[in-house]
Amino acid sequence: MVKFFSADEEARLVGAIQAAELNTSGEIRVHVEVGERKAALNVATRVFKELGMDKTADRNGVLILLEVDRREFAIIGDEGINKVVSQDFWDDERDLMQRHFRKGEFVEGISLTIEQIGAKLRKFFPYQTDDVNELPDEISYGG
Numbered sequence: 001m002v003k004f005f006s007a008d009e010e011a012r013l014v015g016a017i018q019a020a021e022l023n024t025s026g027e028i029r030v031h032v033e034v035g036e037r038k039a040a041l042n043v044a045t046r047v048f049k050e051l052g053m054d055k056t057a058d059r060n061g062v063l064i065l066l067e068v069d070r071r072e073f074a075i076i077g078d079e080g081i082n083k084v085v086s087q088d089f090w091d092d093e094r095d096l097m098q099r100h101f102r103k104g105e106f107v108e109g110i111s112l113t114i115e116q117i118g119a120k121l122r123k124f125f126p127y128q129t130d131d132v133n134e135l136p137d138e139i140s141y142g143g
Contacts (some may be wrong), residue, residue, distance in 0.1 A: 003141065004032045006067055008108045010139050016111040016136045020118025024080070025125045027135040028114055029053060033067045034140040034143035040072035041067055047142065054078055056134045060125045062117055064097075064110060073097060075113070084124045093117060 005013065017028050036043050042063040048054060053061035056073050059080030066073050067076070076137045081141060100109025 002035075004066065005107065005139060013110055013114070013139055014108055014137050016114040019125070020114045021133065021137070023118040023127055023129075024060075024117070024121035025051040025058060026062060027056050027133075028052065028062045028064070028117060029135055029137075029140065030064045030110060030114075030141045031066070031142065032139070033065060035136050036067050036143060037070075040067040040070065041076070042129055043067060044074035044076045047140075048078070049077060051135070051140060053097065053135060054100055056080075058125060061135065062121070064113065066106075066110075073101070075117075081121070081124070085120075089120070117120040 013030055017030070020028055022097040031047050031051065033043055033047065044063055047065055048061070048063045051063070053063055056078065059078040061083065062075065062079045064073065064075050079092070080086050093116060094115065097113050100106070100112070
């Protein structure tokens with residue numbers, strides 16, 4: 001398994017996920033895929049299920065998937081999110097990541113995107129005092 005992020009970078013991303021999840025009951029994951037031949041959106045849909053992200057109580061999981069070899073990424077949300085947000089909900093996140101990725105700022109782009117997703121999901125899925133972290137916060141790798 002090839003690690004895309006250093007230990008410090010992973011720690012920064014996990015910290016961003018944990019901070020964002022203090023705003024929302026939504027669950028955010030980052031996954032890095034290496035050696036995949038399919039388009040990032042197709043891979044993200046498969047990985048979303050493999051990681052059990054479709055099993056959260058409110059169906060409010062978000063996956064940020066990086067496909068390293070193809071230099072692609074995808075951001076997808078579960079059906080609970082997609083039922084309540086506008087069609088262009090993910091466009092801002094995509095654009096933010098693309099701006100940073102073009103400059104080679106992968107961790108910065110993902111961290112800011114995670115922060116923005118947490119803030120936006122707060123409106124629809126506010127953090128509850130009895131909130132349970134339903135999914136791990138660490139970065140997952142495939143391929």
